[in-house]
Amino acid sequence: MISIRQLDFAYGSRPVLHGIDFEVASGELVSVLGMNGSGKSTLLRCINGLLQPSQGKVEINGRTTDSLSRQELARTIGYLPQNSQPVDCTVFEAVLIGRKPHLGWQVNDTDLAEISRILSLTGLSDYTDRSTLQLSGGELQRVAIARTLAQQPSVLLLDEPVNHLDIRSQIDVMDLIRTLTLQLGIATIAVMHDLNMALRFSDRFVLMKEGKLLAAGGQEVMTAETIREVYQLHVVRHELNGIPLVTPCPEREPMRDPTTANT
Amino acid sequence: MSAEAAVAESYGYRRRIRSRMLVVLALLILVFVVALLSLQIGSYPLSIPQIFQGIGRSSADPLINHLLWNIRLPRAAAALLAGAGLALSGNIMQILLRNPLAAPSTLGVSQGAAFGAACAIILLGSGQTFSTGNEAVLLTSRSISAACAFGGAAFSIAVILLIASFRQLTSEALILSGVAMAAFFSACTMLLQYFASDLQVAATLFWTFGDLGKAGWQENGLLALLLLLTAGFVLYKGWCFNSLQWGEEVARTLGVNTPRLRLIGLLLTCLLTAVTTAFLGIIAFIGLMAPHLIRPLIGSDQRFLLPASALCGALLLLLADILSRTILAPVVIPVGIITSFAGAPLFLFLLLRRRVQ
Numbered sequence: 001m002i003s004i005r006q007l008d009f010a011y012g013s014r015p016v017l018h019g020i021d022f023e024v025a026s027g028e029l030v031s032v033l034g035m036n037g038s039g040k041s042t043l044l045r046c047i048n049g050l051l052q053p054s055q056g057k058v059e060i061n062g063r064t065t066d067s068l069s070r071q072e073l074a075r076t077i078g079y080l081p082q083n084s085q086p087v088d089c090t091v092f093e094a095v096l097i098g099r100k101p102h103l104g105w106q107v108n109d110t111d112l113a114e115i116s117r118i119l120s121l122t123g124l125s126d127y128t129d130r131s132t133l134q135l136s137g138g139e140l141q142r143v144a145i146a147r148t149l150a151q152q153p154s155v156l157l158l159d160e161p162v163n164h165l166d167i168r169s170q171i172d173v174m175d176l177i178r179t180l181t182l183q184l185g186i187a188t189i190a191v192m193h194d195l196n197m198a199l200r201f202s203d204r205f206v207l208m209k210e211g212k213l214l215a216a217g218g219q220e221v222m223t224a225e226t227i228r229e230v231y232q233l234h235v236v237r238h239e240l241n242g243i244p245l246v247t248p249c250p251e252r253e254p255m256r257d258p259t260t261a262n263t
Numbered sequence: 264m265s266a267e268a269a270v271a272e273s274y275g276y277r278r279r280i281r282s283r284m285l286v287v288l289a290l291l292i293l294v295f296v297v298a299l300l301s302l303q304i305g306s307y308p309l310s311i312p313q314i315f316q317g318i319g320r321s322s323a324d325p326l327i328n329h330l331l332w333n334i335r336l337p338r339a340a341a342a343l344l345a346g347a348g349l350a351l352s353g354n355i356m357q358i359l360l361r362n363p364l365a366a367p368s369t370l371g372v373s374q375g376a377a378f379g380a381a382c383a384i385i386l387l388g389s390g391q392t393f394s395t396g397n398e399a400v401l402l403t404s405r406s407i408s409a410a411c412a413f414g415g416a417a418f419s420i421a422v423i424l425l426i427a428s429f430r431q432l433t434s435e436a437l438i439l440s441g442v443a444m445a446a447f448f449s450a451c452t453m454l455l456q457y458f459a460s461d462l463q464v465a466a467t468l469f470w471t472f473g474d475l476g477k478a479g480w481q482e483n484g485l486l487a488l489l490l491l492l493t494a495g496f497v498l499y500k501g502w503c504f505n506s507l508q509w510g511e512e513v514a515r516t517l518g519v520n521t522p523r524l525r526l527i528g529l530l531l532t533c534l535l536t537a538v539t540t541a542f543l544g545i546i547a548f549i550g551l552m553a554p555h556l557i558r559p560l561i562g563s564d565q566r567f568l569l570p571a572s573a574l575c576g577a578l579l580l581l582l583a584d585i586l587s588r589t590i591l592a593p594v595v596i597p598v599g600i601i602t603s604f605a606g607a608p609l610f611l612f613l614l615l616r617r618r619v620q
Contacts, residue, residue: 048516074518081512089563092276097509100502100517105566112276129275147509151517 001025002047002155002187007056009039009046015211016042020056022206022216024187026154029178031198032191034208034230040191041082043208044157047189048077060155074101078148078186080158086132086140091124094132094143098150115150121183122146122176138169145176149184156181158190162197170194174201195227195235199244219244283567286560290574294343297581301339302331304585306593309335341478342580342598344486345539346549350576351493352532353550354569358504359528361511362438366551367536370437371419371444373547376540378448378455379415380470383408385459408470409541416537419444424529473546473599475584482542489538493531494573500524501566508563546599548606549576555613 002024009017017039024030032040045051047058049065058065060076068076078098087094095118099111119125122142127135132143141161148156161177162170178201181188189206192198198205205221207214207230214230215221227235227246235246302314307330309317316322317331349367356365367373387407419441426440456464478486497504503524506514514521536550553576554568561571583601590596 050512050515070520071518074516077516079512079516081510085510087508087563088558090276090279093562093564096276097502097505097517100506100519103502105499105501107276147513 001061002189003059004043004047005057005059007043007046007058008054009042009051010054017046017053017211020208020213022213024155024189024204026185026187027182028203029181029188029190029201030204030206031202032189032206032208033193033195033198034214035232038208038230039211040208041159044079044159044189044191047155048079048157049073050079071101074151076153077155077157078151078153080144080148080156080161082159082163084140084144086135088131088133090129091132091135091143092119092128095119095124095146095150098147101151114152118146118149121180122149136169137165138172141165141169141173142176145173145180149180154186156186156188158188160191160193162192162194170197177201195222195246196244199246222246279562280567283561283564283571286557287567287571287574290557290571290578294574294577294581297578297585298339298343301342301581301585302335304589305330305335337479337483338475338584339581340483341475341486341543342584343577344483344490345475345478345543345546346553346577346580347573348486348490348493348535348539348576349546349550350553350579351490351497351569351573352536353552353576354554354565354572355493355497355504355528355532356550357554358507358565359525360437361507362435363555364438364551365441367540368545368547368551369445370423370441371448372416372533372536373540373545374445374448374452375415375417375419376412376537377415377467377471377545378452379411379413379418379541380408380544381452381455381467382415383411384466384470385455385463387411412470412541413537415448416540417533419448420529420533420537424526424533471545471599472597473544473602474597475543475580476595477544478542485538486535486542489531489535490573493535494570496527496531497569498566500528501569504565504569505563508565544597544599546580546602548602548610549579552606552610552613553579555610 004020004022007017007020008015020043022030032043034040042051046053047065060068065073065077092115095115096107096111099107099114103111116125119128122145124139124142124146127139127143132140135143145158145161156177158177162173165173174197177188177190180186190198190202192202199219199222204216204218206216207221207226209230215226222237222244224235224237224246227233227237233248234250235248238245238247299311299314303309303311307326309327309330313322313327314331317327318336320328320332322328353366356367356370357363359365422444423437423440426437452467456467459467503514503519506517506519507521507524511521539546554572556579557571557575558568561568580598580602583598583605586605587596587598587601590601
């Protein structure tokens with residue numbers, strides 16, 4: 001479980017985050033939503049220690065991240081940044097680098113067995129000897145997720161994990177993230193831009209506006225009103241075959257449910 | 264071995280590690296063979312038994328003992344150490360700055376050293392006129408010009424390190440800073456030369472020719488010490504260098520203290536290149552070329568690429584030295600000219616091959 005407590009952060013004199021406070025339980029996938037510049041990526045960087053918050057703290061299973069050594073933190077939090085660039089190595093080696101916080105100079109059988117398990121979990125067993133330069137965007141993102149899993153983290157931070165992917169790859173990758181979150185009991189926080197992907201795959205939502213937390217909770221916080229407040233956009237919230245959806249609509253038209261528009 | 268590890272074995276990881284070790288071993292043998300060849304070749308050719316006798320100072324001919332211990336061995340050692348040091352430095356700079364064009368010459372180190380030497384020769388008068396009939400040659404005092412060259416190189420590096428640590432510049436910006444420093448030092452050198460006498464200009468120019476004959480045992484000893492220190496550091500930090508290839512943020516979240524790694528790594532490499540350039544003059548392209556030449560054989564695992572680059576650099580400089588002594592024998596061409604001549608087309612070839620691939 002991860003608890004973010006009253007987190008503040010500023011770039012110089014410009015405040016970016018103010019009083020962010022929420023929790024994510026193990027096995028839970030939480031989407032962080034908000035407009036560009038609302039502080040979502042900064043929040044992830046504050047959680048994993050890439051940036052130092054000016055106030056507040058982050059607790060993981062009862063221990064503050066400040067009290068963890070660099071190596072302990074690396075064994076606790078896995079982080080997937082935006083735009084993973086491939087390196088000229090095989091998929092196996094790309095995933096193996098995630099074991100760095102656990103490795104000695106030489107790779108032992110336990111490390112190799114762990115990588116094999118992760119490759120199998122992420123559906124990459126057939127790709128092991130392939131160069132990462134030959135992979136598609138979706139496959140590369142899968143490798144990046146496998147790399148973070150190799151850290152054996154209890155918290156996973158994903159910064160726009162399905163950005164620039166085609167719709168099929170987006171669904172595959174999100175499906176994988178949700179399955180792994182549940183299966184491995186990881187607390188996952190994902191910065192998302194696609195509201196429908198977030199609605200479909202997340203357990204809970206954190207809505208941010210101008211560095212502040214506007215709302216946090218389950219499907220009940222994802223109302224047309226809160227979404228309009230966050231994105232300054234009129235939307236309709238509806239369901240199609242049991243899948244929750246959000247559809248933007250022009251501001252001046254009356255807001256109608258598009259699935260019943262023709263009836 | 265567990266069943267899962269056996270599966271991992273079948274993925275070929277261990278096979279790749281073995282093949283990388285073999286490449287490193289093959290390079291080691293090749294360096295040894297070429298070093299022997301380098302000791303053999305010269306105006307007074309030596310056989311292999313003569314070389315070993317000479318090294319053991321047990322040769323009946325005192326000339327052989329003298330030739331080996333005072334001329335050929337220090338020269339071969341300088342080629343080996345300088346080649347390995349420059350290549351290792353180039354490779355480390357390329358990873359730390361995440362730029363394949365990073366090398367001592369592209370970061371302004373060489374130009375800084377040349378300016379330092381020019382200061383020593385022109386301003387401090389670290390030279391004397393030596394007359395041979397109708398020709399006059401200016402011989403420089405090696406210790407002063409080497410110290411000044413080191414100062415110039417270190418200054419250039421210090422500026423780049425300061426920019427890197429205080430302004431948190433991108434790797435591209437650091438390379439551009441290097442280019443700016445190189446242009447600045449070249450301009451300073453030209454300005455000094457403009458006001459200098461013909462002999463001083465000739466001496467400055469002569470200094471810039473990378474020449475392995477300038478190094479004695481003391482110089483080689485210092486080079487070896489710095490090389491060992493740098494090699495020990497990079498081998499110990501092999502996984503950190505591997506992590507850094509995936510970007511600054513990934514490396515930090517994998518537990519790497521990237522600012523400290525960058526600072527110590529750059530400091531060591533800069534010390535190594537500055538000392539090499541100060542002792543031997545400018546030897547271009549080895550630092551840039553060697554990592555690119557060996558990467559297709561080794562891959563990007565820095566635990567093997569770094570030592571392989573060093574060995575490849577040693578091999579290249581030994582070969583260049585042999586060429587420099589034989590191509591226009593008995594005239595010995597400065598080895599820096601050979602590395603630049605061979606390096607430029609070879610680098611272009613590598614770039615074009617990569618483009619085609």
